[in-house]
Amino acid sequence: MSQVAQLYKYNLDVFSLEKNSEKHFAETFSPFEDMNSTYWLNFHSMENKEAIRKLCDRLCIDKLLQEDLFAEAKRTHLEEYSDYVFFSIISALPKEGSNHYDLKKERISFVIGDNYLISFQEKPSDHFPTVRDRIECKRGKVRYKGPDFLLFRMLEAIIDNYTEVVEEISTNIEKLDKIVLRNPKSEVLRKVEWEKRKLLDLRKIVFPMKELMGQLDRVENEMIIEDNIHYFRELKDTCYSLIDEIESQKQMLDGIANLYYAIQGQRMNEIMKVLTVTSAIFIPLTFIVGVYGMNFEYMPELKSDYGYFIVWGIMILITAFLVFVFWKRGWLKRNN
Amino acid sequence: MSQVAQLYKYNLDVFSLEKNSEKHFAETFSPFEDMNSTYWLNFHSMENKEAIRKLCDRLCIDKLLQEDLFAEAKRTHLEEYSDYVFFSIISALPKEGSNHYDLKKERISFVIGDNYLISFQEKPSDHFPTVRDRIECKRGKVRYKGPDFLLFRMLEAIIDNYTEVVEEISTNIEKLDKIVLRNPKSEVLRKVEWEKRKLLDLRKIVFPMKELMGQLDRVENEMIIEDNIHYFRELKDTCYSLIDEIESQKQMLDGIANLYYAIQGQRMNEIMKVLTVTSAIFIPLTFIVGVYGMNFEYMPELKSDYGYFIVWGIMILITAFLVFVFWKRGWLKRNN
Amino acid sequence: MSQVAQLYKYNLDVFSLEKNSEKHFAETFSPFEDMNSTYWLNFHSMENKEAIRKLCDRLCIDKLLQEDLFAEAKRTHLEEYSDYVFFSIISALPKEGSNHYDLKKERISFVIGDNYLISFQEKPSDHFPTVRDRIECKRGKVRYKGPDFLLFRMLEAIIDNYTEVVEEISTNIEKLDKIVLRNPKSEVLRKVEWEKRKLLDLRKIVFPMKELMGQLDRVENEMIIEDNIHYFRELKDTCYSLIDEIESQKQMLDGIANLYYAIQGQRMNEIMKVLTVTSAIFIPLTFIVGVYGMNFEYMPELKSDYGYFIVWGIMILITAFLVFVFWKRGWLKRNN
Amino acid sequence: MSQVAQLYKYNLDVFSLEKNSEKHFAETFSPFEDMNSTYWLNFHSMENKEAIRKLCDRLCIDKLLQEDLFAEAKRTHLEEYSDYVFFSIISALPKEGSNHYDLKKERISFVIGDNYLISFQEKPSDHFPTVRDRIECKRGKVRYKGPDFLLFRMLEAIIDNYTEVVEEISTNIEKLDKIVLRNPKSEVLRKVEWEKRKLLDLRKIVFPMKELMGQLDRVENEMIIEDNIHYFRELKDTCYSLIDEIESQKQMLDGIANLYYAIQGQRMNEIMKVLTVTSAIFIPLTFIVGVYGMNFEYMPELKSDYGYFIVWGIMILITAFLVFVFWKRGWLKRNN
Amino acid sequence: MSQVAQLYKYNLDVFSLEKNSEKHFAETFSPFEDMNSTYWLNFHSMENKEAIRKLCDRLCIDKLLQEDLFAEAKRTHLEEYSDYVFFSIISALPKEGSNHYDLKKERISFVIGDNYLISFQEKPSDHFPTVRDRIECKRGKVRYKGPDFLLFRMLEAIIDNYTEVVEEISTNIEKLDKIVLRNPKSEVLRKVEWEKRKLLDLRKIVFPMKELMGQLDRVENEMIIEDNIHYFRELKDTCYSLIDEIESQKQMLDGIANLYYAIQGQRMNEIMKVLTVTSAIFIPLTFIVGVYGMNFEYMPELKSDYGYFIVWGIMILITAFLVFVFWKRGWLKRNN
16 A cells, blocks of 8 residues: 555656555655656555646646546547657557456556656556666666656567567467467367457557657657657657567468468368268278178179179179279378 | 427526427527527427528528438537537447447537537437536526536547446446356357447447547637636546446456357367266166077076176276276266 | 430520530630520430531530540549549449349430530430539529539539449349248349349449549549538438448348348258158158068967057157157247 | 660750760769760669769769669659759669569669759660650750650659559459459458559659659759759659559548458348258258157057058148248348 | 678779778778768677777767667667768568468668768678678779768668569468369468468568658758668658568468368368268168068068069169259259
């Protein structure tokens, strides 16, 4: 309860980390005291709506945006105000275990001001361990850059998670690729559909993310410094290649489904060939032996001493002929 | 008859509601009397064309628009005049019962002026209970905002109905998803087609709605105040995500159809395997017993004391061999 | 011969209708005599090329356009000159009878000047009875508006014909929808293809029509009065919704085809189940009775008093077992 | 060898035609001598590279363009210089005989200057007989217009060839349409694929042609006179409608393929029904007669005087019952 | 180790080639010493990161770009700075042997300054033998042009490699085209999928390449001289036609897959016909002979002298009738 929010305050020389309740920060957070430090306030839960509303009021954040914060997940969008920028995005992670056809999704909202960044997560999961690490251990450039660079690092972490999802799907596709050749059950097709749904889901998340990066690029106020726009453009490129990757994975899944149908069809063919060859050989033979099983009083062949052997001869000839015909048609070879 | 139209007149302090016939309002509606109040005139039927025409004339509404009001449902469009804005949209609700493949659609037209909003519904159904509630109970901002905010609330209610349709389809998809795995009849595919048609229908409604929100955004006269443009942009975002959702539901339905075909194919495979295994084993055996059912006078095997048992031995060997072959090919396992 | 062209001359007060040969009008048509009247010259045949050329020369119409008039049907396009506008469109009507997979198409060309409109039809069919009616009976606004409004009414009539085609296809789709469920022959699929071809054809006609409406909207000279642009915009909207409708009908036809395949597949399944169940039960039984039909001298079972009844017992047990297995697999139920 | 190039020199009054070797023209061609005449130099082979290079140098044509002239066929493109315009296109003709799935293609390059046009063909085939005819016989406007009009006539001839290809494919589609209903072999599908490849090929040629017409439209120097731009716009329209036609032919071919699959499936259904009906009737009967073919010593039925006729009676009843069942299911009707 | 980098220094008169370690060049490379020469520094490995970083620092290359250099392959992009341009592309070559479904890819980065070009390859493979040759032997224009022309030649070589991949796939498609008609195993479909993946992969590489050419076209600083922009436009055209080619190859592969399905279906049909014809003829006959194999004491036919021959007669009639029926249905012809 008490640790659902953290406040980082840092610049090149100073670093402090405070963990406390949302209520506490709602009452005390005042980034404008020290304009030389960067403040990062991170909430791990959206349940204490009252505290979050209070905080927003203190920072003069638009009422409509406050409603947006608590709204059901919707299309990612960015609102630009004179002294802060607001936007929400959806993070995504693969669910563990192989029987899931959806993703672990979470909506994360950001408010970015001149020297502060507030991030609202819906669940207590942590997407930003590497970012924290960088700040605490003074690694990389994050300590001597402002909140826009911090934002870049956080978005980078989220996009890395998307990449993780894509890679997990890629691994599954390779598995399916092997299974479909060895043992094509309809199970395979179900899994193909599951992976497709994940891709569908992810695409719905990455596409607006890409657009958002473009919007950040064009943000006109001074939240994002000219020098740092490069970083967001990089992220946009990554989103582009993710979308490309998603598209081509979808086509690969289609390819696996097609292979599945082809192999199923071929199995059917094989089964039918066995049935047909067996039937076409033995049904006529059975007829012949049936003929001489008839009880007519006058059947001249039955009296003959060699009748039995002649019938065997005829049957062997017929069989040889049929086997030859089927062999010519290639029906005796497997997989043909 | 007498209650097919209602007139709300309100501002922050004042509120009145009058229910009366269309004819009455056609003769008495005069929003310009009190420019400090917002007037909302709602018609629940389009049948009294004469009264509606009269009303339009009193408000100086273009003749062509009047024709449009009574026209067959067509593409949603917006006409901007100097002192009012006119547009029509289509509302949609799921039909009750599971055997419908279309939607409950209704055309709703709006005329919005400086301080009034007229809404024309085709049927006596009520799409706006929450809106009425908000006005009467003074909940939310509607009482101290003008007709543009009222319009926002009404469009929001309509778009919420679209969402309801999408959710109903989503529930059906989940049901179909389960049915297709348990019991894939062609019935399933018919239902898949029905849901697809609903999506098709809904898309044809939501797409122009989205464009309309964009047009409202760009409306140049003062019907929609700068400050409230935000709201319509939000609705546009919702439309966007609805279209996305529709698209991905369509792909899910395709996925279910594919699964259906795959499972049907697999069932066929299974049936054929049973047929083939049975036939391939017993048809040759039947031939063998047929041979010794022949009535030739000279058949040496028949005289042998052990002939019968030798034949049984041979038949058991053949069966064992064939079973082994089929087992190796995996034809004895189910679902393979 | 003598009535292949008509000339309407009208304004609010005056109305005259002259039916005569093309040659006659080619020599006498002079719209500039009375600038207060609107002239509508309608040709019902393009065969008298000489007369048409003469007429064009008299009205100073570009030679290239004259060639276009007689050219094979090509993409609809509009040419704007300083004192007239020229364009051609394709009209479409459903062919009567159910065995057609194409449309009754006709190219219609228009020359519209300040106070005259000339329409060239290829065949003596009449697309504009309602328009004539409106002029003669002074119904609607056509009598006190210029040639641009007349053009609107004519194009409206043509687009109404497109709608008729769409509705005819829609009726056919509903029929096919019912047939495919009752009695799915490949005949159905052929008809699905026919309807698709009609849609394809119609789309190729409506699409350029829509673009043309947009061009009329932007025409810069004074043939089309600012006030009447509204009308053409309406027609453009209708074209849009027609294209939408065509697209969704195409998808419905795809849905019917899919249903057809699914039902065909299910029928196959059913047939195979009957074959398999029959064969799997009786082929082993036939083998058993075959065994005791053998003529070995020493077969102990044959001597037994109860042998016959024991064999029957065994066969009944086998049958019961197999029936149970097939019942469990659901192969005995129909449509499963 | 000596006649691989021709030079036309003409204006309204003058006309001369010179046939000679490439080398000759490379050394003598000088269009600037007589600015009142139009020069058309046509090469029927690209083999004498040296001569062509020499000619280009004399006309001060860019070295890179010279390389382009001899390059492998690539995307059609246009280069605009101050005193000439260069571009290459691909011509296409159907191959004769029905067993081809590609087109007779040839790259043709044009250099157009103020008063001259040079055309380079790769093969000695002649695409422009009608153009030559028009010049020689003074038919049409070509003699009193400049090289831009000549270019128009030549491009028109090439585009007419495209149309010829489309028409040839259209004829083939109609043939396939009939064959698929009468006699659907997989042969049909192969031919469908062939036609699709031709369409694919043609589309790759027509699409850049269309873009090129758009570029000619926008050419800024004076090679193409304002007055003649109309002509190229016409050609662009033709290209548009060709692309439309190609698209809809592709969809027709898809329709034929679908029909093929449906008919094949129906045939399979029919075959299976014959097999199933025969088997389901005779296999049980064979079992029954097998029972009374057993040799048990004690089988009471065999002793009965009417046993044989009772068995026949039972078998007839069973057969009648099964025939009734199959008749009800509609399996006895053909094509059902 | 020592030869992993080469430095070419040349102008029209001068030429020197130095092969040395990366470390050496990192310390000594100074292109600004002689502004009249063009320097080309080529690295054949990215392993010595320290040396590469050092070199970049000496040339004042942005830190972020340095990170990019070592980053995982991502979307091709170009960064433009005041005194140099940086971009990375992916080269592709077909893998040798027929069992590969991926390409030999390598990321190559370029830094281009006023008079120098640095190229970083990831692997010691050599893509540029023809370029080296041109420089050393003074062939073509490369010696009297700057680094932009050198860049053109290098990109040209890379794009030629793409073309090689496309041609290799084209060859494989032709092979598959033949195999599918002769011997359609599911193997074929797997190979079709492999080729499709290669196309997918290549498209992901060529598409950004094309965009990059467009960006080079618009580069605003003086790295690329106005005169040489032509060359990059040519490359862009080649990329366009490659993308076209990839698209049409994908469609050809779809065509082959369709043919495969059709032929498989036809084979199934054929097999079923053999089974059905055999069964439908012999199963009834076997029933008949079974009838007369019954052991009833009283069966009048058995006593008849001609019974046996009459039965044969009946069976021959039945067979003739059935053969006639099947012949009429065309089931006796192969491939029908």
